[in-house]
Amino acid sequence: MSTSSWSPSASISTLITTSALTKTKPSGSHETVALKLIAEAQSKGYERICMPLTTEAWRKRWTEMCLVPYDDVSSETKTFKRESRRESRLVLRDLSVESKAEAWRENPCFERDEVTITRLDEAENVTAIISEWLELDAEDDGIRYDAEIALQQELAYASYLNIQTAILPAPRNRHHVASYARTVRACLQNPFLSLAVRLPVYDTAVLDPSSPLSPSSSASLSSAPSTPRLVVSNIANVPNRTSPSPGPLEAHIDAAWETWDLIRSICDYNIRLTLALDLTPPLPNSPGVLSKWAAEAVRYIFLPASTFIANAKGYPVLPKPTQNFIRDSMTHRPNIVISGASSGLHVRGGEDAYLQYVKHLERTSTVVQAAGTVGTVEYFAQGYQDYLQAPLQPLMDNLQSITYQTFEQDPVKYRNYEEAIHKALLEWPQQDKIILCVAGAGRGPLVARSLSAVERSKRDNVHVYAIEKNPNAFVTLQNRQRSEWKDRVRLLFGDMRVIQMPEKVDILVSELLGSFGDNELSPECLDGAMRFLKPQGISIPSSYTAHLAPLSSSKLYNEARAVKDEKSLETPYVVMFQAVNLLSGDGPGLSGLCGSQVQECWEFEHPRKNSVLDARGLPPTNSHNARSANLRFYIPHAGVLHGLAGYFEAVLYGNIGLSIHPHRKDQVSKDMLSWFPLFFPFKEPLYLPGNSELQVSIWRLTNERQVWYEWHAESFLGSLPSAARVPSSGVQPLPSSLISSPTMGVPSPLIDAIDLGPRSSVIMRDIPDRPAATLVKIGHTSLHNAGGRSSWIGL
Numbered sequence: 069m070s071t072s073s074w075s076p077s078a079s080i081s082t083l084i085t086t087s088a089l090t091k092t093k094p095s096g097s098h099e100t101v102a103l104k105l106i107a108e109a110q111s112k113g114y115e116r117i118c119m120p121l122t123t124e125a126w127r128k129r130w131t132e133m134c135l136v137p138y139d140d141v142s143s144e145t146k147t148f149k150r151e152s153r154r155e156s157r158l159v160l161r162d163l164s165v166e167s168k169a170e171a172w173r174e175n176p177c178f179e180r181d182e183v184t185i186t187r188l189d190e191a192e193n194v195t196a197i198i199s200e201w202l203e204l205d206a207e208d209d210g211i212r213y214d215a216e217i218a219l220q221q222e223l224a225y226a227s228y229l230n231i232q233t234a235i236l237p238a239p240r241n242r243h244h245v246a247s248y249a250r251t252v253r254a255c256l257q258n259p260f261l262s263l264a265v266r267l268p269v270y271d272t273a274v275l276d277p278s279s280p281l282s283p284s285s286s287a288s289l290s291s292a293p294s295t296p297r298l299v300v301s302n303i304a305n306v307p308n309r310t311s312p313s314p315g316p317l318e319a320h321i322d323a324a325w326e327t328w329d330l331i332r333s334i335c336d337y338n339i340r341l342t343l344a345l346d347l348t349p350p351l352p353n354s355p356g357v358l359s360k361w362a363a364e365a366v367r368y369i370f371l372p373a374s375t376f377i378a379n380a381k382g383y384p385v386l387p388k389p390t391q392n393f394i395r396d397s398m399t400h401r402p403n404i405v406i407s408g409a410s411s412g413l414h415v416r417g418g419e420d421a422y423l424q425y426v427k428h429l430e431r432t433s434t435v436v437q438a439a440g441t442v443g444t445v446e447y448f449a450q451g452y453q454d455y456l457q458a459p460l461q462p463l464m465d466n467l468q469s470i471t472y473q474t475f476e477q478d479p480v481k482y483r484n485y486e487e488a489i490h491k492a493l494l495e496w497p498q499q500d501k502i503i504l505c506v507a508g509a510g511r512g513p514l515v516a517r518s519l520s521a522v523e524r525s526k527r528d529n530v531h532v533y534a535i536e537k538n539p540n541a542f543v544t545l546q547n548r549q550r551s552e553w554k555d556r557v558r559l560l561f562g563d564m565r566v567i568q569m570p571e572k573v574d575i576l577v578s579e580l581l582g583s584f585g586d587n588e589l590s591p592e593c594l595d596g597a598m599r600f601l602k603p604q605g606i607s608i609p610s611s612y613t614a615h616l617a618p619l620s621s622s623k624l625y626n627e628a629r630a631v632k633d634e635k636s637l638e639t640p641y642v643v644m645f646q647a648v649n650l651l652s653g654d655g656p657g658l659s660g661l662c663g664s665q666v667q668e669c670w671e672f673e674h675p676r677k678n679s680v681l682d683a684r685g686l687p688p689t690n691s692h693n694a695r696s697a698n699l700r701f702y703i704p705h706a707g708v709l710h711g712l713a714g715y716f717e718a719v720l721y722g723n724i725g726l727s728i729h730p731h732r733k734d735q736v737s738k739d740m741l742s743w744f745p746l747f748f749p750f751k752e753p754l755y756l757p758g759n760s761e762l763q764v765s766i767w768r769l770t771n772e773r774q775v776w777y778e779w780h781a782e783s784f785l786g787s788l789p790s791a792a793r794v795p796s797s798g799v800q801p802l803p804s805s806l807i808s809s810p811t812m813g814v815p816s817p818l819i820d821a822i823d824l825g826p827r828s829s830v831i832m833r834d835i836p837d838r839p840a841a842t843l844v845k846i847g848h849t850s851l852h853n854a855g856g857r858s859s860w861i862g863l
C-alpha cells in the first residue's frame with residue numbers, strides 16, 4: 069500500500085438539478101449550459117459537481133416505451149401505470165410503440181436531447197447521477213428488466229465520457245433488494261466505473277408509507293433528485309425480545325443498513341461499490357446512532373439544505389449528532405454533496421453559509437486536528453490507517469535497526485518504563501544493593517532509561533546488566549557502552565532463556581509485548597529469565613492482559629482477502645483501525661447480564677506462581693502458557709462480523725502501565741505510539757441481527773516449537789423465557805456459571821489509580837428484574853487457524 073501523505077479531509081460538491089439545467093442558458097465564455105453551471109459552482113468553492121446524466125426527454129421516451137398508458141381525464145398530460153407493457157394484457161396493444169421499445173432493447177441509444185452532457189470537458193470533475201426514477205427493484209418484472217437495460221445504457225454513456233463514478237438510484241422496495249443487487253453486480257463488470265448506492269439513512273417510507281417513486285408517480289415529477297424511500301414490511305411490529313429493543317428510528321436505520329449489507333454481499337464486497345449516504349431529514353437524535361456507518365464504504369454524503377437547522381442567529385448549522393457524524397467521517401475523506409443552498413431556507417448567511425459551515429466542521433474535526441498535530445498517534449501513523457501488517461517475530465527474527473528506531477520515537481512507552489523503574493527503586497529497601505537487568509535490550513533505550521531512573525532515585529548501589537540475543541543490535545549496545553554508559557552497564561550476548569547470568573537479579577525489565585500482550589512470546593521468554601530473578605524480585609512488567617471486541621469493517625475484510633490465499637484470512641494482523649465499527653455494546657445483554665464492549669481474555673503474571681521446573685530451572689513443557697477464553701458480547705444493532713479487535717494492557721509496576729484498550733488507553737498511556745491493535749479476520753462475514761448475542765472462543769495454543777491462536781464465533785438470538793420450558797433442538801440455556809466467569813469484565817489492576825468514573829458497565833452483573841433469555845443458535849463461523857496451519861509464532 070502507499071503510505072504517502074494522507075490527510076483526512078472532505079471534498080465538497082454541489083448538486084446541479086435537472087431544473088437548473090433546464091432553466092439556464094449558455095452565455096459569455098461558456099459554450100454550454102453544463103459548462104456554465106460547473107464554472108459557477110467552482111467559483112463558489114465547490115470542488116466537484118454531481119449532476120443527472122439524463123433529461124426529462126429520456127424519462128418521457130422510456131416511460132412511453134415501457135409502461136402501460138392510463139386514461140386519466142382529470143389530467144391534461146398523459147399518465148402511466150406502474151405496470152410494464154411487456155406483459156400487460158389490459159391494453160390494446162400498440163404495435164408501433166412496442167416495436168420502438170424492442171428496437172431500443174436491442175440497441176439502447178440516447179437521442180441528443182435526452183442527455184445533459186456530450187463533451188469530455190463537460191464531464192470533468194462530474195459525478196453522474198443515474199436517472200433516479202429507474203426502479204431496479206420494482207414489483208413488476210417487466211419494469212425491472214427495462215430499468216436494467218436503461219441503467220446499463222446510462223453507465224455505458226458515463227463511461228464513454230470518462231466519468232469515474234455514478235450514483236445509482238436508491239433501493240426502494242425491500243422485497244426486491246436482491247434483484248437490485250443482482251443488477252448492480254452485473255453493472256460492476258464494467259471495470260472503469262465505480263458505483264455508489266444512494267441510501268437514505270432513515271427510512272422515510274415508514275413515516276409516510278405511500279407507494280414508492282416511479283417514473284409515472286407525481287412525486288417523481290419534481291426536477292431535483294429527491295430522497296428516495298424504501299418500503300419495508302412492518303418493522304414496527306417485530307416482537308419485542310427479552311431486552312429493550314432499539315427505538316423506532318434506530319430500527320429503521322438498521323433496516324437501511326441491512327439493505328446496504330445485502331447489496332454489498334451480493335456484489336461480493338466489490339471495492340468499486342460504495343455508499344452515497346443521504347442525510348435528508350428526519351434524522352436520529354441519539355448520539356452514536358450513525359456510528360455504524362463508520363465501518364462502511366461511505367464515499368458520498370448527501371446534505372440537503374433541509375438537514376440544516378437555524379442557530380440562534382439564524383445561520384444554518386447541523387443538529388449535534390449529524391455534526392459529530394460529519395466530523396468523524398472526515399477519516400474516510402468523503403465527498404460531501406450539498407444541495408438546495410440557493411433555496412433561501414435559512415434567513416442568514418446566504419448561499420455560501422452551508423459550504424462554509426461544512427468547511428468549519430472539517431477544520432474542527434478531531435481526526436483532522438490530530439492528524440496535523442505532531443506527537444499524536446494519528447500524526448505518527450499517517451498512511452497506515454487500515455493497513456494490515458504482519459506482526460513482528462522478535463524472538464525468531466532479528467529486528468532491523470530502522471525498526472528499533474521506529475520504536476524509539478515513542479515518548480510515552482519509555483517515560484512510563486522509567487517511572488515504573490524509578491518507583492520500584494524507591495520502594496526497594498535502602499540498605500540493599502540492587503541488581504537490575506534489562507532482558508531484550510535492543511539498541512538500549514530501556515538501559516538508558518534505567519540509568520536515568522537510578523540517577524533520579526539517588527541509589528548509588530545499583531548494578532545494571534543488559535541482555536540481547538540480536539547480534540546486530542548487540543554491536544549498537546557495545547557502541548553505546550563505550551561512548552555513554554562505560555562501566556555502569558554490563559552487556560551479555562545471548563538468549564535470556566538459556567543464558568548463564570553471573571548473579572541473580574532483583575529487578576528484571578523487559579519489553580517483549582505484542583499488540584495482544586503475549587503474541588510476541590513474552591511469557592515464554594520470561595519463563596527462561598525467571599531462572600535468574602531472585603524469589604522476592606520484581607518483573608517490570610508484572611502482568612499483562614489480552615482483550616477482544618467483535619468488529620465490522622468491509623475495508624479490513626477486503627484487505628485480508630485481497631491476498632488470494634486462505635492463510636491470509638487465518639492470520640492476525642497489526643492494524644491502525646480507521647473504517648471500523650465495534651459491534652458490541654455496553655449494557656444489559658440477552659442473558660440478563662451486563663456486558664462490556666471490549667472484554668478481557670486472559671492474563672500473564674511475572675514472576676509465576678506454582679510453576680513446575682526442571683533441573684535447569686525451566687518449565688518442562690510450554691503447556692502452562694496455553695490459554696482460552698469464551699466471551700459473550702451483546703449486539704444491540706444489526707451488523708456484520710468481519711473480525712475481532714485484539715488489545716493489551718500491561719501493569720509495569722504499581723499503578724504505572726501501558727494500554728491500547730480503546731476505553732482506557734488515554735488514561736493509562738495517552739499518545740503511546742508503539743502498538744496498534746491486532747485484527748483477527750473471519751473468512752466469511754457473519755450477519756448479526758440487532759439485539760443478538762455473539763459468543764467468541766479464542767485459544768492460545770502451543771507445542772514445543774510454536775505458539776498460535778485459533779478463533780471461532782457463534783451467534784444467538786434470545787427467545788422469551790417461557791420458551792425455555794418447551795424443550796426444542798438448538799435451544800441452549802445460558803449457564804449460570806457465566807456470572808462468575810473469570811474471563812469476563814475483570815477490572816484492570818491499573819484502574820484503582822485512575823479516575824474513570826463509574827465502572828458499572830464494565831463489570832458483569834446480574835440484572836434482578838429481568839429474566840435471562842433462552843438463546844437460540846442462529847449461526848457460526850468455521851474454526852480459524854486450526855492447529856496453527858496458517859499462522860504461528862516461532863519459539
Ligand SMILES: C[S@@+](CC[C@H](N)C(=O)[O-])C[C@H]1O[C@@H](n2cnc3c(N)ncnc32)[C@H](O)[C@@H]1O
Pocket residue numbers: 462463466467472475476507508509510511512513514535536537538541562563564565579580581593
Ligand atoms: C520489542 S524489542 C524491545 C527492544 C528495546 N528494549 C526497546 O524497548 O526498544 C524486544 C527485544 O528483545 C530481544 N529479544 C527477544 N527475545 C529475546 C530472548 N529470548 N533473549 C534475548 N533477547 C530477546 C529482541 O531481539 C529485541 O531486541
